Amino acid sequence: MCGIIGYNGIQDPKGILLDGLKKLEYRGYDSAGIAILENNKTLVFRSEGKINQLETKLSTKKFNGSLGIGHTRWATHGAPTENNAHPHQVGAVTLVHNGIIENYLEHKSHLEKSNAVFKSDTDTEILAHLFNQAIKLGLSLKEACLKILPTLKGSYAFVALNDNQPDQMIGVANGAPLIVGLTKNENYLASDVQAILNRTNKVIYLKDGQIALCKKGEVEIFTPEGTLLKPEIKTLHWTADQMEKSGYRHYMLKEIHEQSQAIANTISGNIDPTSETIQIPELKKLQDKLKNLNRISIVACGTARHAGLVGKYYLEKFARVSTDVDFGSEFRYRQPVLEKNSLTLLISQSGETADTLAALRESRVHEVPALSICNVRESSLARESDIVLYTNAGPEIGVASTKAFTTQLTFLYMFAVQLGQIRGVISPEYAKELTNDLMHLPFLVDKTLRLEKQIEEIALNFQDNPFFFYMGRDNQYPIALESALKLKEISYAHAEGYPAGELKHGPIALIDRQAAVIVLATQNTSPKTFHEAGKSDNILLEKILSNLQQVKARGGQILSVGTEGDTVFSKESKYFIGLPKASWAINPILSTIPMQLLAYHIASLRGTDVDKPRNLAKSVTVE
Numbered sequence: 001m002c003g004i005i006g007y008n009g010i011q012d013p014k015g016i017l018l019d020g021l022k023k024l025e026y027r028g029y030d031s032a033g034i035a036i037l038e039n040n041k042t043l044v045f046r047s048e049g050k051i052n053q054l055e056t057k058l059s060t061k062k063f064n065g066s067l068g069i070g071h072t073r074w075a076t077h078g079a080p081t082e083n084n085a086h087p088h089q090v091g092a093v094t095l096v097h098n099g100i101i102e103n104y105l106e107h108k109s110h111l112e113k114s115n116a117v118f119k120s121d122t123d124t125e126i127l128a129h130l131f132n133q134a135i136k137l138g139l140s141l142k143e144a145c146l147k148i149l150p151t152l153k154g155s156y157a158f159v160a161l162n163d164n165q166p167d168q169m170i171g172v173a174n175g176a177p178l179i180v181g182l183t184k185n186e187n188y189l190a191s192d193v194q195a196i197l198n199r200t201n202k203v204i205y206l207k208d209g210q211i212a213l214c215k216k217g218e219v220e221i222f223t224p225e226g227t228l229l230k231p232e233i234k235t236l237h238w239t240a241d242q243m244e245k246s247g248y249r250h251y252m253l254k255e256i257h258e259q260s261q262a263i264a265n266t267i268s269g270n271i272d273p274t275s276e277t278i279q280i281p282e283l284k285k286l287q288d289k290l291k292n293l294n295r296i297s298i299v300a301c302g303t304a305r306h307a308g309l310v311g312k313y314y315l316e317k318f319a320r321v322s323t324d325v326d327f328g329s330e331f332r333y334r335q336p337v338l339e340k341n342s343l344t345l346l347i348s349q350s351g352e353t354a355d356t357l358a359a360l361r362e363s364r365v366h367e368v369p370a371l372s373i374c375n376v377r378e379s380s381l382a383r384e385s386d387i388v389l390y391t392n393a394g395p396e397i398g399v400a401s402t403k404a405f406t407t408q409l410t411f412l413y414m415f416a417v418q419l420g421q422i423r424g425v426i427s428p429e430y431a432k433e434l435t436n437d438l439m440h441l442p443f444l445v446d447k448t449l450r451l452e453k454q455i456e457e458i459a460l461n462f463q464d465n466p467f468f469f470y471m472g473r474d475n476q477y478p479i480a481l482e483s484a485l486k487l488k489e490i491s492y493a494h495a496e497g498y499p500a501g502e503l504k505h506g507p508i509a510l511i512d513r514q515a516a517v518i519v520l521a522t523q524n525t526s527p528k529t530f531h532e533a534g535k536s537d538n539i540l541l542e543k544i545l546s547n548l549q550q551v552k553a554r555g556g557q558i559l560s561v562g563t564e565g566d567t568v569f570s571k572e573s574k575y576f577i578g579l580p581k582a583s584w585a586i587n588p589i590l591s592t593i594p595m596q597l598l599a600y601h602i603a604s605l606r607g608t609d610v611d612k613p614r615n616l617a618k619s620v621t622v623e
């Protein structure tokens, strides 16, 4: 949460900082600010609300300086007011911060004893005070940093300026990300690469505790003890044009439409052309361990956890490994039983979600290997895992996750099939068939996306419904959860996802004529898969049809998402979406797409800020 950008170069920083903040806005957007150091004085401008409000405030301002910092906030300590917005300034020091200083109250009470006056309710302000105290003693930014860091508890990243050192900015990463961007004459500090992709593709990823001292045209990296390091400069995979909306009204819509390509990119490199089966090269490292696995614990948050729930169905069916799925925020606090022959599977788009990272660290304590499915290279999760399977979704900017989800499902499918092979649970022929199904997936996704017009019309009819109920069985149950989440996140409608069999245990009480009920009822059209995979959704279709009838009898307006050629669900429902024919394991990936589009179009009709829904942040880096 919160985005940081810093610039030390040769140009007026205003435009660079505002542009960087807009790219970071998905990390939080309840207030924003910038500070520019000119003529030995740092000028601070802050405003409540989104970046464009700050931009308006600054529209007529011109600066002489070439050093500045900026921040977009997602409030943790203190309301989202201008007063609490960053940068915070105390004396000669101006500072922006992401994360939480957990022992800030302890520091605050010490500082109050020395008559420090606090102007905000944030934990950040204590940092500015601590720096100011040190600077007043005659210390430089770097010396102040080395003095203060050992006294701080928590996960944080910050960037600070000192009026008396107008050629320098200093940044620290500790449990929250901070990267250094490099060009010949300029350097940047940013919470992630997206903020600077259009400026440079050369970066240094700061490791926990590391300090970056950015001088004019030169950067020095230090350990927390002050030892100079030789940093590794990396070249970025992502390009600046991936950050554009490319003619779409919203990033979310663009990202929905990118799914066919994103899935193809995720599959690429993981199919062995000789055996024509899935072979994920990274898994070689854990081959023996995987053979003898007796349990997998999937841990993730939000949409990524829903992907994990589908993963459980894949892993138990294809690899016959007992799998449980946990919320990142619950896992470590319930003292999980982590056995020797188990594996922790972490799923995260950003690789920076605090609770998912904490789960990874918990499994480390128990010496259980950690495998991650992650989209962002060099993220904290990726760096700390034994094996990383990178989804090649490209940058995902819309706060509501779409292409990250379907590429996570794609990797879970591949992992389960390969694990089934490693464990000798599925035959080479069956593995080949499942691989073949997967290779058709990008084409089927593309075909599904062409249903958008029809979905827009359904959205028009559903836009004012106060309550949405999604139900599915088997591996479509997690899609019911994800579809409800998507709608909630961006349209603010009340939506619930349920396993259809639970309907009679409570939620049926909510069904009336105003309820929009979405029934996920796809057919498995791959008979061989049906046979080998054991019980399939075709058996369950009869059951979900009864659930549909129970809802219909109570007046619910039904939209069924089934398979093209269907004659049963289409007849019983007010609206029907027919997906391309597909197998049991491919179906949940396909049914996700119309549900994303439905949420998107309902939200657009309701006029919400689709890419930046209220109160949410894309990357939740605090507990």
Ligand code: G6P
Binding pocket: 301, 302, 303, 304, 347, 348, 349, 350, 351, 352, 353, 356, 399, 400, 401, 616, 617, 618, 619, 620
């Ligand atoms: C936030 C985002 C969700 C995301 C979740 C987990 O809640 O708004 O879209 O699914 O975090 O994020 P991660 O980066 O770990 O996948």
